[in-house]
Amino acid sequence: MKHDYDIVIIGTGAGGGTLAYALREAGARILLIERGDYLPQEDENWRPEAVFQQNRYKTKETWEDAGGGGSFKPGVHYYVGGNTKVYGAALPRFRREDFDALEHEGGTSPAWPISYDDLEPYYARAETIYRVHGRPGDDPTEPPRSAPFPYPIVPHEPVIAELDDAFRRQGLHPFYLPIGIDLREGGRCIRCKTCDGFPCQVDAKSDADVCCVRPALESPDVTLMPRTYARRLRADAAGKRIEAVEVERDGERFEVRADRFVVSCGAVNSAALLLRSAEGGLANSSGMVGRNYMVHNNSALMAVKPVRRNPAVFQKTLSVNDFYLEGPGWPYPLGNLQLIGKVQGAMLKAARPAGPTPLLKAIANRSIDWWVMSEDLPDPDNRITVTSEGRIRVHWKQNNMATHRKLVEAATTMMKRAGYPLVFTEPMGIETNSHQCGTLRFGDDPATSVLDPYCRAHDIANLYVMDSSFLPSSAAMNPVLTIAAQALRVAEHMVAEA
Ligand SMILES: Cc1cc2nc3c(=O)[nH]c(=O)nc-3n(C[C@H](O)[C@H](O)[C@H](O)COP(=O)(O)OP(=O)(O)OC[C@H]3O[C@@H](n4cnc5c(N)ncnc54)[C@H](O)[C@@H]3O)c2cc1C
Structure with missing residues (x-):
């Protein structure tokens, strides 16, 4: 069975979904291949016990910890x-400094091949697509903007407003976390x-x-093939x-043919797909496919x-x-602090099954x-490999x-x-890979980047990767807005070169 398209995008998350949206009116026949289905809308969506x-x-799949930790359940969601179906919708931009080489206590965070200014117009468009609510001017690290936030702040509840005051009294500069929710006039949030x-x-x-795939599918040129797993890419004889x-x-295997292919499976699965596709890995003359895996250093x-x-x-x-x-009392970057969704007793119970339920509830109340999020640095030895049975192995040393x-x-x-x-603080381990990135990094030099x-x-020439894999450094901010902005930039380039 054969299908023919101009562009096949594999994966419909932040990278693939945004790219499809940006290409929907490009006049190209686009197929989205997605291993998952639509996530069902059901009561369990909001039950902490279920989630x-x-x-x-x-x-339900497990990955292997190459560090001897056996297998583990990764925090990934195939839909x-x-x-982004379960993400926290914090949508900040990376800071201008994140695009330059930045000295950290543990080494250098490398410079990007593009600057903040190159990405800025796309950040502005991504904020509109993802309906970001925010306010400029409070955060001293905020980079310049060409447009205001498309939506006003999500106001603090009284207890958070008090905290804001308390921090200001400490000389700090708290700011409204940019958030992507539908609080428009008549919005559903x-x-x-x-x-x-x-x-x-x-x-x-x-x-x-919601913001990208569904609107993209309104175009007659865009088709979605859900519940479809990409096993491997097949290259011509010359590779x-x-x-x-x-x-x-x-249960049926078949090939889909196209002029151009975009891999958007998320940093781990995109690397795994390229590694499964050819002896030594596809597009791997640099030897970098799967390497420089990053996830941030995170604590709750x-x-x-x-x-x-x-x-x-x-x-x-x-x-x-x-x-x-920098600081306090430390000449190097430390990272970002942001509130998370309100922790509930049942969520704490999941993290501490042996803990007495009434105590966990009392704490959560x-x-x-x-x-607490700080930057981890790209290390070629932190990498994704695929075992002979096709299982994903994660080599990760913080x-x-x-x-x-x-x-x-x-x-x-x-x-x-x-x-x-x-x-109380709790460091996150190998299974908390929500901010996975870096495994197919972009760069000017083919010897050091994929x-x-x-x-x-x-x-x-006809292979692209558009997801968090491209990030050459993880910065210390949530990645989705940066992935989406780059997807818009890449889409524009794909249209221009077609
Ligand atoms: C609980 C949680 C909270 C988060 N909160 C935030 C937040 O507040 N802000 C933020 O910026 N980020 C947040 N993130 C991270 C954010 O969700 C990811 O950075 C982002 O989704 C990555 O985009 P992506 O395109 O690289 O991959 P994904 O969004 O994971 O998309 C990859 C897609 O590829 C599909 N796929 C994988 N392999 C195959 C295959 N072989 N064949 C076909 N399809 C395949 C997957 O099913 C998936 O749809 C959070 C993540 C989690 C888990």
Whole structure:
């Protein structure tokens, strides 16, 4: 069975979904291949027990920890829209400095082949597509903007506004976290407790499915093939051109042919697809396919005032970047602090199954909950490989951790000074790979990068990769807006060169 298209995009997450949206009116016949189906809208979407204890929406597959940890359940979600179906919709831009070489305590974060100014117009468009709510001017690290945020801030609830005041009294500069939710006039968002980490039952979260794939499918030129797994890409005899992708759907295997192919399976699966496709890996003259895997150094932090309940419902509105570029008392960048969706007792129970339920509930009812995120550095030995049976193996050794510990310390001090005497922190392990990136990095030099600055493979003219794989450094900000902006930039280039 054969199908013919101008462009095949494999994967419908932040990268593939945004690219399809941007190409929908390009006059090209586009096929989206997606291993998952639409995520069902059902009551379980908002049940913490179903989402966090039973892992209802996470993939059931396991990956191998090459560091001797056996197999583990990765935090990935295979649906139309990819991981954005459950993401927290924090949509900040990377900072201008993130595009330059930046010295960290643990080494150098490399310069990008493009500058912030190259990406800026696409950031502005991505903010409109993903309906970002925000306000410029509060965060000293904020890069220049060519357009205002398309939507006003999501206001703080009283307890968060108090925190904002307390931080300002400490000389800090808290800012409204840019958030992608549908709070437009008549919008569907009800600002519930079950946004970050949950699928949205009312389609009010700006995920790649809602904001990009569905609008793209309104074009007669765009077709979606869900529940279809891309097994391998087949190149011509010289290995210079992709002729087809071999896929599997409902037990049937067949090839799809196209002029151009875009791999958008997410950083781990995109690397795995290229590694499965040829001896030594497809498009791998640099030897970099699968290498430089990054995920950020992350910790969860819960600050508790025992005498006071936290009544916040939509907690995720505030962020602090005062330590993004340095200090306190530390000459290197530390990273970003941002509130997360309100942690609930059942979510804590999933993380601490042996913990007494009433105690976990009492803590969750009183806590203010943070994500502490610092940059990890690209290391060629941190890599994805595929075993002879086709299983994914993750080689991962954390780096730049002194920086992360400093950031946790700074966050702890900040919360204690704000009147929260109990602070609990938990570092994230190998299974928390929500910010996976870097495995097919872009660059000017084919000897050290897999993709060119427009995300086309240096080695194969009709092969592109458009997802978080391209990032040459992870910065210390959430990645989706940057992936989406680059997808818009790549789409424009693909149209121009067609
Ligand atoms: C719980 C959680 C919270 C997060 N919160 C935020 C946040 O607040 N802000 C932010 O910026 N980021 C957040 N992220 C990260 C964000 O979701 C990812 O960075 C982003 O989705 C990556 O986009 P991508 O295109 O690289 O991959 P994905 O979005 O994962 O898309 C990859 C797609 O490819 C499909 N696929 C994979 N392999 C194949 C194959 N072989 N054949 C066919 N299809 C395939 C997958 O099913 C998927 O649809 C969060 C992630 C998680 C899990």
